[in-house]
Amino acid sequence: xxxxxxxxxxxxxxxxxxxxxSPPLDLIDGPIPSSKSRNCSGVSGSxxxxxxxxxxxxxxxxxxxxxxxxxxxxxxxRDRSSASLVCKSWYRAEALTRSELFxxxxxxxxxxxxxxxxTRVRAVTxxxxxxxxxxxxxxxxxxxxxxxxxxSMAKAxxxxxxxCLKRMSVTDDDLALxxxxxxxxxxxxxxxxxxxxTSGLAVVVSKCRQLRVLDLTETEVMDDDVDxxxxxxxxxxxxxxxxxxxxxxxxxxxALEKLVARSPSLKKLRLNRHVSIxxxxxxxxxxxxxxxxxxxxFNLSEGMAQGDQELDYVSAFAACKSLVCLSGFREILLDxxxxxxxxxxxxxxxxxxxxxxxxxxxxxxxxxxxxxxxFWVLDSICDEGxxxxxxxxxxxxxxxxxxxxxxxxAEGPVSEVGLEAISEGCRKLRSILYFCQRMTNAAVIAMxxxxxxxxxxxxxxxGRRRPDHVTGEPMDEGFGAIVxxxxxxxxxxxxxxxxxRAFSYIGKYGxxxxxxxxxxxxxxxxxxxxxxxxxxxxxxxxIRDSPFGDTALCxxxxxxxxxxxxxMSSCSLTRQGCWAIARELPRLVVEVMKSNEGEEEGDNFDTxxxxxxxxxxxxxxxxxxxxLRPGI
Amino acid sequence: MESKAHEKDLNLKxxxxxxxLPGRDEIIELxxxxxxxxxxxxxxxxxxxxDAKNAQKETPPAKAQMVGWPPIRSYRKNSLQAxxxxxxxxxxxxxxKVSMDGAPxxxxxxLKVYKCYPELLKALEVxxxxxxxxxxxxxxxxGSEYAPTYKDKDGDWxxxxxxxxDMFMSSCKKLRIMKGSEARGLGCDV
Numbered sequence: 001x002x003x004x005x006x007x008x009x010x011x012x013x014x015x016x017x018x019x020x021x022s023p024p025l026d027l028i029d030g031p032i033p034s035s036k037s038r039n040c041s042g043v044s045g046s047x048x049x050x051x052x053x054x055x056x057x058x059x060x061x062x063x064x065x066x067x068x069x070x071x072x073x074x075x076x077x078r079d080r081s082s083a084s085l086v087c088k089s090w091y092r093a094e095a096l097t098r099s100e101l102f103x104x105x106x107x108x109x110x111x112x113x114x115x116x117x118x119t120r121v122r123a124v125t126x127x128x129x130x131x132x133x134x135x136x137x138x139x140x141x142x143x144x145x146x147x148x149x150x151x152s153m154a155k156a157x158x159x160x161x162x163x164c165l166k167r168m169s170v171t172d173d174d175l176a177l178x179x180x181x182x183x184x185x186x187x188x189x190x191x192x193x194x195x196x197x198t199s200g201l202a203v204v205v206s207k208c209r210q211l212r213v214l215d216l217t218e219t220e221v222m223d224d225d226v227d228x229x230x231x232x233x234x235x236x237x238x239x240x241x242x243x244x245x246x247x248x249x250x251x252x253x254x255a256l257e258k259l260v261a262r263s264p265s266l267k268k269l270r271l272n273r274h275v276s277i278x279x280x281x282x283x284x285x286x287x288x289x290x291x292x293x294x295x296x297x298f299n300l301s302e303g304m305a306q307g308d309q310e311l312d313y314v315s316a317f318a319a320c321k322s323l324v325c326l327s328g329f330r331e332i333l334l335d336x337x338x339x340x341x342x343x344x345x346x347x348x349x350x351x352x353x354x355x356x357x358x359x360x361x362x363x364x365x366x367x368x369x370x371x372x373x374x375f376w377v378l379d380s381i382c383d384e385g386x387x388x389x390x391x392x393x394x395x396x397x398x399x400x401x402x403x404x405x406x407x408x409x410a411e412g413p414v415s416e417v418g419l420e421a422i423s424e425g426c427r428k429l430r431s432i433l434y435f436c437q438r439m440t441n442a443a444v445i446a447m448x449x450x451x452x453x454x455x456x457x458x459x460x461x462x463g464r465r466r467p468d469h470v471t472g473e474p475m476d477e478g479f480g481a482i483v484x485x486x487x488x489x490x491x492x493x494x495x496x497x498x499x500x501r502a503f504s505y506i507g508k509y510g511x512x513x514x515x516x517x518x519x520x521x522x523x524x525x526x527x528x529x530x531x532x533x534x535x536x537x538x539x540x541x542x543i544r545d546s547p548f549g550d551t552a553l554c555x556x557x558x559x560x561x562x563x564x565x566x567x568m569s570s571c572s573l574t575r576q577g578c579w580a581i582a583r584e585l586p587r588l589v590v591e592v593m594k595s596n597e598g599e600e601e602g603d604n605f606d607t608x609x610x611x612x613x614x615x616x617x618x619x620x621x622x623x624x625x626x627x628l629r630p631g632i
Numbered sequence: 633m634e635s636k637a638h639e640k641d642l643n644l645k646x647x648x649x650x651x652x653l654p655g656r657d658e659i660i661e662l663x664x665x666x667x668x669x670x671x672x673x674x675x676x677x678x679x680x681x682x683d684a685k686n687a688q689k690e691t692p693p694a695k696a697q698m699v700g701w702p703p704i705r706s707y708r709k710n711s712l713q714a715x716x717x718x719x720x721x722x723x724x725x726x727x728x729k730v731s732m733d734g735a736p737x738x739x740x741x742x743l744k745v746y747k748c749y750p751e752l753l754k755a756l757e758v759x760x761x762x763x764x765x766x767x768x769x770x771x772x773x774x775g776s777e778y779a780p781t782y783k784d785k786d787g788d789w790x791x792x793x794x795x796x797x798d799m800f801m802s803s804c805k806k807l808r809i810m811k812g813s814e815a816r817g818l819g820c821d822v
Contacts, residue, residue, distance in 0.1 A: 135700030223740035
């Protein structure tokens with residue numbers, strides 16, 4: 001389904017839709033599925049396959065021109081969707097004026113169909129694999145290939161300027177085709193992608209002469225021994241943003257320095273960990289206009305000792321008067337932390353999630369960060385560090401606490417104490433991701449009451465099925481309070497010991513929830529049933545290792561066409577259960593797969609992944625995927 | 633099922649593993665697991681390999697690592713691992729070029745990332761999108777037209793898997809995935 005785009009913001013590097021109010025109602029240009037209740041009053045012969053044709057003569061050309069000019073100003077996906085449903089002429093006008101195309105699931109619509117309908121697109125966003133693929137729950141080569149998209153767009157959109165991809169498989173050949181096909185190409189944003197190497201980057205940077213943005217976030221780039229930084233054009237560039245912190249290859253620093261020197265518009269620069277602090281210094285003095293900086297290793301280069309070359313790092317940072325977003329610190333040398341003091345009071349975003357630092361080491365930094373809105377950190381700072389955050393960061397909107405030690409049975413340095421402190425101090429919090437080993441309902445309830453603006457609540461108690469460690473109770477009441485009290489909540493991830501009761505709360509109160517992640521939770525089919533029957537806005541549901549079976553699966557039949565996808569792995573489903581769905585809902589693609597490629601054929605499977613699609617079964621399935629197709 | 637002297641080497645048993653499905657608290661065993669104890673492998677290093685094949689625990693009562701749990705991307709896990717290494721030692725990788733007959737692009741990989749042949753071969757399969765056949769000492773790689781080979785310190789081209797893993801790590805200079813008759817020829821040389 002092609003959804004209306006909000007402006008694809010390449011600055012929002014996670015491409016999260018949690019802040020986007022796009023409608024669950026997606027646009028289709030085929031027959032409406034019967035499950036959808038749509039008020040069609042006032043619609044005359046809209047493009048929905050009805051046979052009642054509009055008997056009014058062809059609309060006034062003037063009116064259409066006016067319409068097109070007005071529709072240009074409509075940018076939100078929801079608004080465009082509504083506009084296109086008014087009548088055929090609005091549908092046409094909207095299609096002609098849509099310049100930003102958002103494809104939430106690359107298999108829901110084909111490139112041919114999308115490009116046939118929207119002919120004047122300048123910016124495209126495509127999302128591929130489901131999120132659980134990030135955690136190795138799906139073998140490689142599942143799909144989400146960029147190739148068919150880029151080859152369609154090469155013909156249909158010669159004026160394409162922006163491409164944003166998330167969890168897509170991109171090859172060097174795809175990048176080469178992109179570079180050749182789009183003369184005015186300006187922005188490439190790749191989030192959680194893989195499949196290409198530095199050769200592909202080299203082609204893009206050398207041929208895309210108008211390139212403004214090259215952002216690689218958590219994307220795997222293979223090392224082809226190609227010096228891609230050298231491949232930028234020799235003249236001044238238009239570069240505004242260059243983010244390659246996830247590229248694990250050595251780069252040619254001299255070439256990078258010259259590149260920065262000839263990129264006067266550069267505002268965002270994120271370096272990889274092969275850039276030392278000395279090299280960082282050299283870049284910073286050339287680019288004091290930076291607003292976003294990823295510092296690289298923040299350590300000395302190999303073989304150098306401290307004192308060999310004492311540069312004035314403090315001045316370099318002080319000169320960056322516009323710096324608002326700081327990250328990196330991949331191999332942080334603690335002695336150099338004070339260098340960042342001059343910028344702390346201006347920072348709105350700070351990412352220390354690769355820096356293993358203690359509370360004491362954090363305090364001098366965080367105590368100056370009064371304007372901080374986004375903070376990513378490791379749990380090495382302990383509850384005490386979180387208290388320090390709560391004391392100073394009154395403007396905090398987003399917090400992510402990652403574990404240093406991502407193991408179930410480890411000691412947990414953060415707990416309910418830290419969570420409660422944050423809830424007391426950071427009342428404007430909208431989004432939290434918190435990894436811990438122990439938690440209490442009381443703390444979660446406190447957060448639900450103190451942080452009424454919460455939109456995203458993701459709590460990961462790393463020990464599976466762990467109860468409230470003080471009362472021994474399940475975590476039902478805590479999560480229940482979150483859905484009850486946080487009226488704006490759209491994204492929820494649950495953990496710990498949870499009974500069906502927790503899900504009854506979610507179904508009853510989670511009326512705005514669009515994304516739900518469940519792992520090792522629930523008692524019976526009832527749990528899933530509550531959610532599918534209660535959460536009317538649910539779009540993305542990912543479940544692993546929970547005792548939900550065929551009956552529960554069937555209870556969602558009325559809703560699956562409204563969803564982007566359902567993922568269920570290691571649950572209690574059977575093949576028959578999945579077949580029942582496939583038969584009932586022909587517009588759903590029902591994939592069953594094994595988690596390991598080498599496994600033999602057999603009746604059992606590990607994962608169900610199903611999604612609505614206009615295209616039917618895809619033709620690029622790997623050997624470990626089977627699509628259940630009724631009536632073949 | 634008897635064993636070669638070195639547990640990281642290829643043997644039929646290793647490639648025939650039937651894995652527990654994710655979600656089960658199984659202790660995944662590799663043959664000759666006990667031999668591993670002699671090596672200075674920090675059990676925390678296992679986090680980096682999220683494949684269930686490599687989930688091992690030193691003491692039986694501990695649970696095996698669950699695939700994909702906790703939900704941290706391997707990129708992040710590996711980055712933190714790199715940090716730990718950087719603190720203590722000079723952790724330089726062992727970078728070798730990998731070419732494949734017929735493929736236009738070379739790759740470079742860090743051998744240190746892999747702990748045994750199956751891991752390395754799996755990574756190559758994914759990287760170059762092909763399948764490696766079944767290894768046997770006598771016949772090399774059967775079942776596919778590709779064979780992974782490497783150039784050693786003496787400049788000789790050897791079949792990957794013929795020597796113990798540690799010896800391979802220290803002598804491998806370059807990797808080449810051969811195709812066709814050349815590959816088959818090499819297989820019989822052992």
